[in-house]
Amino acid sequence: MINDLFSAAFMLAGSLFMLIASMGMVKFPDFYIRNSASTKAVVLGVLLILLGVGIHYNDTMIFVEIFAILLFIFLIAPLAAHIVSRAAVITEVGFWEKTDLKELEGYKKEQDKEAKVTKVE
Amino acid sequence: MVILINLFVAVLMTWFTQTIYPGIPNSGFATLLLFAGWNALLWLLTYFLSEHSFHRSRQIGSLVLFYLKELLTASLRVAYEVLTPQDHMQPAVIAIPLEAKTDFEITLLANFITLTPGTLSIDVSKDRKILYVHEVYVKAGDTEKVKRQIKEGFEKKILKITRNPNQI
Numbered sequence: 001m002i003n004d005l006f007s008a009a010f011m012l013a014g015s016l017f018m019l020i021a022s023m024g025m026v027k028f029p030d031f032y033i034r035n036s037a038s039t040k041a042v043v044l045g046v047l048l049i050l051l052g053v054g055i056h057y058n059d060t061m062i063f064v065e066i067f068a069i070l071l072f073i074f075l076i077a078p079l080a081a082h083i084v085s086r087a088a089v090i091t092e093v094g095f096w097e098k099t100d101l102k103e104l105e106g107y108k109k110e111q112d113k114e115a116k117v118t119k120v121e
Numbered sequence: 122m123v124i125l126i127n128l129f130v131a132v133l134m135t136w137f138t139q140t141i142y143p144g145i146p147n148s149g150f151a152t153l154l155l156f157a158g159w160n161a162l163l164w165l166l167t168y169f170l171s172e173h174s175f176h177r178s179r180q181i182g183s184l185v186l187f188y189l190k191e192l193l194t195a196s197l198r199v200a201y202e203v204l205t206p207q208d209h210m211q212p213a214v215i216a217i218p219l220e221a222k223t224d225f226e227i228t229l230l231a232n233f234i235t236l237t238p239g240t241l242s243i244d245v246s247k248d249r250k251i252l253y254v255h256e257v258y259v260k261a262g263d264t265e266k267v268k269r270q271i272k273e274g275f276e277k278k279i280l281k282i283t284r285n286p287n288q289i
Contacts, residue, residue: 021203033257039236039241041199044196045196063149078236079232085243089243099213103264110246
């Protein structure tokens with residue numbers, strides 16, 4: 001009885017986090033803020049839902065599997081966000097107008113230099 | 122290395138105790154408790170073998186807890202930002218000078234930065250000395266404060282674990 005209550009609460013909290021993050025997709029102003037918000041909320045949401053599943057089944061093998069899934073999610077979700085945002089910077093997806101871009105100029109220069117070198121070769 | 126051996130032996134010992142004493146219930150939580158107990162016992166035992174790895178395991182544990190706490194606050198902050206009508210966002214791209222040198226250290230730092238409140242790691246420069254980070258909450262253009270927070274929070278903790286002179 002109390003197990004069911006706890007697992008339901010965890011799963012509900014996880015899916016609520018995901019729902020709020022997907023509402024953020026509509027509200028946030030630019031690509032980079034959307035990307036960072038969705039990554040965080042989705043990782044926490046998956047963690048909470050899997051905890052709820054583990055409480056419901058209460059079995060050793062399920063706990064081991066949940067641990068493995070969480071390990072991979074924690075490794076891969078930030079990696080995917082990093083690669084997508086890097087591609088966005090290189091292809092010059094626009095920033096929000098309030099963004100302070102002073103310190104990105106060094107990166108831009110580096111990219112330009114690289115492009116020139118490859119053209120000469 | 123010691124922490125991996127510790128975990129492995131704890132798994133074995135949990136299995137043994139469950140097969141030897143059939144009175145222990147075979148449910149998930151009982152197993153988890155047993156595993157945690159064996160881990161704590163073995164951790165205390167390493168104190169007599171090498172004090173250094175004892176403190177190292179403690180640091181790794183505290184880093185994991187800190188990471189989970191940061192993830193929770195990050196998600197709550199996103200939820201707050203979505204559900205309140207006005208926005209407090211003041212984004213900026215920040216170039217953080219890196220002290221971490223090896224692949225492992227930089228990967229760990231970048232992954233941790235992506236899951237902490239308001240930040241997203243974009244790229245490392247060609248000579249691996251600068252990490253470019255997109256940060257959403259920069260109060261009054263004070264980028265130095267954000268840099269200090271990241272360098273003294275995560276980078277210090279990670280370097281303390283990965284760089285130790287007498288590693289076993």
